Amino acid sequence: MGLAYARPLEAVGALPHPGGDWERWALVRAAVLSGAEPPEHPGHSLSVKPGSRLAAALGSGERWVNSYHHQGVDRLGAGVEPVAWARDGVVEALELTGDTWVLGVQWELQESWRDDERMLDVFTAFAAAASRARARRQGPRAAA
Secondary structure (H helix, E strand, O other), X not given: OEEEEOHHHHHHOEEEEEOOOHHHHHHHHHHHHXXXXXXXXXEEEEEEXXXXXXXXXXXXXXXXXXXXXXXXXXXXOOOEEEEEEXXXXXXXXXXXXXXXXXXXXXXXXHHHOOXXXXXXXXXXXXXXXXXXHHHHHHHHHHHO
16 A cells, blocks of 8 residues: 655656656756745646546546656556556556555645645545555454
């Protein structure tokens, strides 16, 4: 069970593919180091696969997400399924196949709720999955 967002996608079996907006990243870095206000967060739309864990939390179809990433998914590991894509075909979200609730997204999920409060539903879905997993592990003694 897990939730990964932004750069730790390698943890869910995706190998990084170099690329992305290095100039924008340099502006952010300079702003942070100088104490200045960072530039506006860039973003893009993505499509969410119906029937995925992500779709259960956000709904399927088009969503707007922030985008500071400078890497993308190059190859998927065994048991890893893409569930959201940018218009240019870049994989934006991954899930592990099977019953274990694992979701990885490429955008800054912890920031995106400011643009779309439905993004908080991903955290709610993760917490609910964690509660169900705990109840399964505890078995009948949880009811006592």
